[in-house]
Amino acid sequence: xxxxxxxxxxxxxxxxxxxxxxxxxxxxxxxxxxxxxxxxxxxxxxxxxxxxxxxxxxxxxxxxxxxxxxxxxxxxxxxxxxxxxxxxxxxxxxxxxxxxxxxxxxxxxxxxx
Amino acid sequence: xxxxxxxxxxxxxxxxxxxxxxxxxxxxxxxxxxxxxxxxxxxxxxxxxxxxxxxxxxxxxxxxxxxxxxxxxxxxxxxxxxxxxxxxxxxxxxxxxxxxxxxxxxxxxxxxx
Numbered sequence: 001x002x003x004x005x006x007x008x009x010x011x012x013x014x015x016x017x018x019x020x021x022x023x024x025x026x027x028x029x030x031x032x033x034x035x036x037x038x039x040x041x042x043x044x045x046x047x048x049x050x051x052x053x054x055x056x057x058x059x060x061x062x063x064x065x066x067x068x069x070x071x072x073x074x075x076x077x078x079x080x081x082x083x084x085x086x087x088x089x090x091x092x093x094x095x096x097x098x099x100x101x102x103x104x105x106x107x108x109x110x111x112x113x
Numbered sequence: 114x115x116x117x118x119x120x121x122x123x124x125x126x127x128x129x130x131x132x133x134x135x136x137x138x139x140x141x142x143x144x145x146x147x148x149x150x151x152x153x154x155x156x157x158x159x160x161x162x163x164x165x166x167x168x169x170x171x172x173x174x175x176x177x178x179x180x181x182x183x184x185x186x187x188x189x190x191x192x193x194x195x196x197x198x199x200x201x202x203x204x205x206x207x208x209x210x211x212x213x214x215x216x217x218x219x220x221x222x223x224x225x226x
Contacts, residue, residue, distance in 0.1 A: 004155070032212045043116065044156075044203070046214040089155055093212050098169040099146045099205070101215065103155030 004092050006104035013080045014112050020076045021107040023090030027071030032093040034101060035064055035075055039086045047075075047088075077109075085111045115139070117218035119204050125224045126194050134189045134221045138206030144168070145187040146215065147179060148203040156203055162187055163210050191223075199225045 005024045013019045025033060035047040048057040053068040061078045077084055087108045091101035118137045126132050138145050144163040148156035161169040162181035176192045185206075191198055201222050205215035 034215070036217075041219070043217040043219045046216070049212070049214055051212075091155075096212050097210060099144060099161050099207060099210060099212070099215060100158045100169045100171065101146075101148075101156075102158070103148075105153070105155045 004090060004102050004104040006088075006090055006107050008107060009105065010108040010110070012110045012112055013077075015080060015082060017080055018076065018078045019080060019109070020074050021088065021109075023073045023075070023104055025071050025073070025090070025092035025102075026094070027068060029094040030068055030071070030092065031096050033066055033068075033073050034091040034093065035073070036089045036091065037086050038089055038106070044089060075107075080109075080111045082111045082113055085109060117204055117206050117216050119202075119218035119221050121221060122219070123222045123224075125226060127226050128194055128196060130194050131190065131192045132194060132223060134191075134202050134204075134223070136187045136189070136204030136206075136218060138185050138187070138204075139216055142206035142208050142216070143185055144207045144210050145181055145185065146205045146207075147187070147189050148205065149173075150201040150203060150220070152200075159189065159202075161210075168210060194225045196225050199223060 036044040038044040050066040055066040087106040089106045091103040146161040147159040150156040158171040160179040181187045201220040203220045
């Protein structure tokens with residue numbers, strides 16, 4: 001993996017269902033993995049920053065895991081609500097000492113009431 | 114406390130003109146980064162400034178320049194605008210350079226005609 005890749009590109013989920021999506025990043029050059037939530041016409045909002053292999057983070061109904069050896073992270077949303085509709089971006093930070101995030105193209109999540 | 118503020122919100126320019134975009138970081142934040150987001154892609158890193166010095170530069174032509182002022186606000190300048198410069202320009206601030214959460218503004222939408 002040379003770039004940060006996210007899948008799927010878009011997702012429609014029924015309200016109340018749980019869902020997850022994937023972020024793949026270069027494992028050979030890694031310092032931190034960021035997840036951001038971006039609602040239309042608003043600022044991207046940080047969800048998680050993870051650095052250690054095996055890290056698991058949780059914020060309400062949203063959680064994330066990190067595998068730095070194989071270069072992937074999963075984001076899980078439990079019991080989806082309409083307010084979860086947004087684009088979810090992941091970004092890899094290869095080095096400590098600068099803030100040069102490399103973003104994926106995002107997963108656009110739409111919750112169907 | 115105010116978040117990251119960017120001005121203007123929207124801007125329309127013609128090819129060949131130059132443009133200045135402005136960013137005010139969160140109070141106390143000394144690092145500012147600039148990103149370009151073209152429709153359908155993730156944000157792409159342009160510059161990072163910390164304590165008024167350039168700490169990182171992305172793969173952008175010399176037509177793009179930036180600076181940071183003593184109050185830590187920042188300007189992004191783009192000369193000789195091309196149609197392909199049409200994008201959302203995001204600014205993000207952090208307290209220091211440590212790979213942590215970046216706090217984003219809502220962006221400036223630049224249209225080049």
